[in-house]
Amino acid sequence: GHGVDRSAREVTVSIDGKEVCVPEGTSVLRAAALAGVGVPKLCATDTLEPFGSCRLCLVEIEGKRGFPASCTTLVEPGMKVKTFSERLASLRRGVMELYISDHPLDCLTCPADGDCELQDMAGDVGLREVRYGYAGKNHLQAAKEESNPYFTFDPAKCIVCSRCVRACDEIQGTFALTVEGRGFDSLIQPGPTGEFLSSECVSCGACVLACPTSALMEKAVIDLGLPSESTDTTCAYCGVGCSFHAE
Ligand code: FES
Incomplete structure (x- = not known):
């Protein structure tokens, strides 16, 4: 469900250097939004279950390889997330280029x-x-x-x-x-x-x-x-x- 689970533990993560405290089980994309950081996205919405298909919401997470989709990645205590870099910007442009080429x-x-x-x-x-x-x-x-x-x-x-x-x-x-x-x-x-x-x-x-x-x-x-x-x-x-x- 999407309601706030009162029994859930809080997890503190850092999004582009901003610390935010969110319930365990929150997606990185949602945590970013709560920290006031907008991450490009197309297949995710505030209410639907995450799907992870558009690959626009890619982020960098310290200590993790590759560029995970923030909508399907859950927060972990102490996680350090970067939502913007040259590499991410170019990956997102590449994804968008494919969408527009078929539109x-x-x-x-x-x-x-x-x-x-x-x-x-x-x-x-x-x-x-x-x-x-x-x-x-x-x-x-x-x-x-x-x-x-x-x-x-x-x-x-x-x-x-x-x-x-x-x-x-x-x-x-x-x-x-x-x-x-x-x-x-x-x-x-x-x-x-x-x-x-x-x-x-x-x-x-x-x-x-x-x-x-x-x-x-x-x-x-x-x-x-x-x-x-x-x-x-x-x-x-x-x-x-x-x-x-x-x-
Ligand atoms: Fe589409 Fe995350 S918003 S993969």
């Missing part, structure tokens, strides 16, 4: 423009160039799934973070969504037939709320062209995405 470059006309975590993270990690080609060629062929009266699923915009699958399972207790395939070919699949309407979906909308992009989008938002909260886009610092497209 349509239509931020300016996308219904999620200004309200998209992928866009935000591309800006946060300082992505400047993409070397592997563009435009989600793996998924562009796949048709939008429109059978649900309230929302659409656009596979081209999906980054397979599995937040929708976990929201369906953990919040709604339904298993309407699954991840099919692997790597670039992996795809979120509603129900065994690929249609929301014939799946176990009860249209609760938890998956739409959980989606960090516009892969799952309320039809009202698309149809009415409702303004997103922010008018600024991260393109100003991202330097790839739609500004590349506009040139």
